[in-house]
Amino acid sequence: MNWLIKITNQPQPEVWTEEKLEQMEWKCDYYGAKPNWVKLHSIEAEGIHKSVTFQSLNQEVRKASY
Secondary structure, three states: OEEEEEEOOOOOOEEEEHHHHHHHHHHHHHHOOOOOEEEEEEEOHHHOOOEEEEEOOOOOEEEEEO
């Protein structure tokens, strides 16, 4: 499974694999850091060509295709 991730200091969301997400969560736990991302949506393998519309904290509406 993949995840649509919004990194706080980047304008566009990214797609992360489950392994990358687990690795980043492990690093945050290990170093005692807060994550700088938000999980927006899980993506199934067969849903590669879907799109998601989300609203950011500053009320800006964006559409991300994956």
